[in-house]
Amino acid sequence: MAERQDSDRESRRILERIAHETDPAGNSFVGRTTKGVRDHVTAADADRADPIEIWGTRIGRTIGLLLTLGLMVWLVLYVIRGS
Numbered sequence: 001m002a003e004r005q006d007s008d009r010e011s012r013r014i015l016e017r018i019a020h021e022t023d024p025a026g027n028s029f030v031g032r033t034t035k036g037v038r039d040h041v042t043a044a045d046a047d048r049a050d051p052i053e054i055w056g057t058r059i060g061r062t063i064g065l066l067l068t069l070g071l072m073v074w075l076v077l078y079v080i081r082g083s
């Protein structure tokens with residue numbers, strides 16, 4: 001019987017999370033995306049016990065973000081100029 005209760009609790013937790021994530025009155029898509037990008041660049045998922053890993057991850061992700069933005073700007077300018 002305990003296994004069924006655990007399963008029910010897990011199912012309710014999953015359904016509540018889905019309802020929260022898809023609730024139109026909740027956080028906006030832009031807000032969630034911005035938070036996700038901020039957490040990604042600041043290495044929120046890195047091991048907090050290793051400061052070298054945190055800073056290495058932050059530096060690498062920041063360089064990658066800047067490189068991506070630079071390439072996007074270059075592409076737009078290339079397309080606008082026509083060649």
